[in-house]
Amino acid sequence: MRSASYQAALEACEGLCTAGKTSALLLVHVRRYRQLTALLGFPVADHLLDNIAVRIRETLRPGDIVLRTGDSDLLVVLPDLINVAHGELAAQRIAREFEHPVAVDGRLMTPLLSMGLCGFPDHGQTPQALLRGATAAVDQAMANGRRLVVAGPFNDDALLVDELRDALSNNELTVAFQPLVHLRERRIVAVEALARWHSPQRGPIAPQRFVELAEQTGLALDLTRWSINATLREFSQLRARSPNLRCAINLSPKVFTQSGLVEQVSAALQIWGVPAESLTLEVTETAVMEDPEFSALALKQLHSTGVRIAIDDFGQGNSSFTYLQHFPASELKIDQIFVTPMVRDRRTAQLVRAMIDLAHHLDMVAVAEGVEDAAVCDALLDMHCDAAQGYHLGRPVDQATFAATYF
Numbered sequence: 208m209r210s211a212s213y214q215a216a217l218e219a220c221e222g223l224c225t226a227g228k229t230s231a232l233l234l235v236h237v238r239r240y241r242q243l244t245a246l247l248g249f250p251v252a253d254h255l256l257d258n259i260a261v262r263i264r265e266t267l268r269p270g271d272i273v274l275r276t277g278d279s280d281l282l283v284v285l286p287d288l289i290n291v292a293h294g295e296l297a298a299q300r301i302a303r304e305f306e307h308p309v310a311v312d313g314r315l316m317t318p319l320l321s322m323g324l325c326g327f328p329d330h331g332q333t334p335q336a337l338l339r340g341a342t343a344a345v346d347q348a349m350a351n352g353r354r355l356v357v358a359g360p361f362n363d364d365a366l367l368v369d370e371l372r373d374a375l376s377n378n379e380l381t382v383a384f385q386p387l388v389h390l391r392e393r394r395i396v397a398v399e400a401l402a403r404w405h406s407p408q409r410g411p412i413a414p415q416r417f418v419e420l421a422e423q424t425g426l427a428l429d430l431t432r433w434s435i436n437a438t439l440r441e442f443s444q445l446r447a448r449s450p451n452l453r454c455a456i457n458l459s460p461k462v463f464t465q466s467g468l469v470e471q472v473s474a475a476l477q478i479w480g481v482p483a484e485s486l487t488l489e490v491t492e493t494a495v496m497e498d499p500e501f502s503a504l505a506l507k508q509l510h511s512t513g514v515r516i517a518i519d520d521f522g523q524g525n526s527s528f529t530y531l532q533h534f535p536a537s538e539l540k541i542d543q544i545f546v547t548p549m550v551r552d553r554r555t556a557q558l559v560r561a562m563i564d565l566a567h568h569l570d571m572v573a574v575a576e577g578v579e580d581a582a583v584c585d586a587l588l589d590m591h592c593d594a595a596q597g598y599h600l601g602r603p604v605d606q607a608t609f610a611a612t613y614f
């Protein structure tokens with residue numbers, strides 16, 4: 208059987224996306240196919256794929272189509288399903304079928320399959336979108352060694368990436384500032400800068416979504432560069448009104464170890480006339496613990512320029528206390544998952560207390576994130592927490608609103 212082109216694959220999908228109908232595409236990938244080809248030679252591997260195609264064909268309904276779309280991939284077109292779950296049943300039937308070996312040129316082989324399923328109308332609206340969805344699903348199945356991954360709900364991240372790139376170069380993103388309040392003195396000591404994106408076409412995009420997207424696609428550096436510059440530009444205006452105010456910027460785990468960051472931060476500080484001591488760079492605990500030794504080095508380099516370092520979202524990752532001792536961090540930001548519910552749960556409150564004490568024993572300032580009511584504020588003050596941040600103390604707002612509200 209010859210491999211079908213993308214065009215042939217699309218033709219096989221004709222009529223698949225008809226309103227009122229349900230259908231699905233299943234991409235079947237034969238794992239370790241290259242290895243098999245290297246071990247057994249191309250003709251044997253090629254026969255294996257043909258035999259797999261025939262076996263799959265035999266497990267399906269007469270109207271279903273099986274095509275070879277690449278060296279190690281098969282495309283299965285499943286038209287007229289009752290619902291997408293029936294497509295999953297077909298995939299499971301195929302998986303069971305290959306629990307038994309296939310005979311190829313006199314030898315028995317058990318191929319390992321990874322499959323990605325994408326359904327119409329649930330996961331995509333056109334044959335092209337279904338092919339993309341099935342490809343993304345099979346990639347995920349391969350990466351995680353799974354037999355079957357079903358595409359998520361209609362997801363157009365692949366398009367959003369390019370919009371984000373444009374938005375960054377057109378300066379379409381904005382910075383919001385959230386106050387950080389000294390608990391005993393009840394005054395704002397710092398602001399945390401948070402990126403916001405209001406797309407003209409789509410409306411507001413959740414920060415978690417575009418930050419994650421940037422990190423997955425190599426846009427993290429561009430986002431960071433934008434964020435450092437835009438933040439310091441706007442922060443310099445706040446600082447003109449309140450010279451002792453400090454500012455925190457979140458560093459993506461993908462960039463804080465990159466060479467050139469130190470120079471970038473220093474240059475931006477100089478351009479906007481902000482002293483290094485006024486800037487805190489936040490790095491998540493999970494990010495630093497991924498490679499603690501290297502992180503310690505990168506953080507030391509950043510710290511040597513005079514900026515402060517904060518360990519963000521503390522409590523979510525698993526820190527080793529040995530390493531924590533070596534990070535030149537001056538602030539520990541306790542994750543909101545502990546802080547927000549702390550007055551409703553005694554054990555959670557004790558965890559927060561322990562984290563505050565840990566920060567102090569390591570000569571760090573303890574900051575609680577996600578303070579949503581006065582009761583939490585009081586409890587934190589009781590535990591000698593230094594500073595806090597959260598909707599109860601102030602929501603993230605743009606620079607002009609911040610100045611109008613707090614100065």
Ligand code: G
Binds near residue numbers: 520576578
């Ligand atoms: O990971 P980091 O701590 O930087 O995340 C900050 C995020 O938490 C921001 O998106 C901000 O809007 C959000 N946030 C800030 N204060 C609160 C709060 O009191 N409650 C909740 N649920 N979210 C908050």
Ligand code: MN
Binds near residue numbers: 457489520
């Ligand atoms: Mn943060």
